Amino acid sequence: MKSIQKMFVVSASLALLLSACGTTEQSTEKTNSGTEQVEKDTPQTEEKTVETSTEAPEKPETTETTEPKSEEGTKEEAKEEQPSVDGKERLLEQNLTYEENGKAVEKTGFLKMSDNQHYSMYVLDGYTLDEEEPGKDIVMSSEDQKAFMRIEIVPSDMDLKDVESVVKTTAEAISANAQKYEGFKQEGILKDAVWYKAQTEEDAVNLILIKGSTPMKLSIYTSKDQENIEPFLAMAQTIEVK
Template sequence: MKIMAKFMLVLSLFASILAGCGTAQDDSGKGTDPGQNEEETASEGQDGQDQSEEQDPAEEGTVDEGDSVIRILEQNMTYTVNGEAKEETAFLKHSDNQNYSMYVLPAYELTAEEPNKDVLYLSENDQVFMRIELLPNDADWNMIEENTKAQLGDVSENVQTSEAPSDDFYKGANVMKAEGDGEKVSAYLVKNEELSLKLTLFNKEEADHEEAFLQMAKTIMKEEPQK
């Protein structure tokens, strides 16, 4: 009987050990595969990184859509008038006469003057304005310079050349100025990779809006003609 009792005790201990091993094995098998967790974590991290690196194209002023560029509807602009610093929101305007768009400040209006010429003028005084002419890429620049100098010669015999603004838009521009009888006329012949352009600015001694006109002019962007 004692032998039988010992045998039953050993058998019971052995069964308990087997049961414990099975439980430990089941516990370790529960949940997802550790390798799968690492892959999911890495994937989530990459997704989070991609989302954090995405940038709203509108923050850069333009949105690419295929071969075309969509401009945002407004942008802040700083400028000076008669030495007074100002900051306002300019709004996108499209020329109905030439293939371009630009940002125009609230105190000014853009309108067609004649074929291939637009005028951006001060709303309260249309004698203060900027004439905008888009030129063909194969324009004869020597002739344009001669005609421009002759035009300014009607204001004053003393037509002076001047340095172009430091902005990249005006880099290499040919600038001529003339003053007479309270009138201040400036011409900017601009040629860069994007467009060729002639700007003629008409200001007055008591109403000098040249810097405002130049700030708006540098936002001019050539557009494809509408079909």
């Protein structure tokens, strides 16, 4: 009888022990499951935190300010705007003085450039400078299209004696009565110049070879009854080769 009681006690103890173990395992599983869930959620939170913390903050927009130009800088820009000849700057305007109907006249000339023959000159208001053909330019009066001056810069490799011969031949081709003219003041660009005059029924033609530092041929055409060449000569005085 005692043996049966002992077995009953042992069985009951084992049952209680197994029940306790099952409860412990369930608690452990629940605990582990909760821990795993927390571990799964934790990395996501950390990733978001990292992404937020490493993102560069937006820089505020800044307004660029232009520094005021110095007086020297302004002068330099003004110089660059002015055309130059052989490195020498020329003013954009210059007063030209010449005789007209026996009286001294002063008018403003405006600096113009010839890309055709690479020179600059001052052209009076009421006149235009245009390319006629390679090696030849025309300064023409806006009021009288019969009044114009042809400009031909003499190449440096040409003999001036040959050029003078061409000027004479051209004058004689215009008129058989063409004559060499010597009644002019040999000063300025006209010093040592060679000048021929020729006339047609309507026109007066003055052919001039300038021999100075810038040799050139000038052919000035005007109406026969209005032979006013002084404005053209005043403009030709200002020619400077680049």
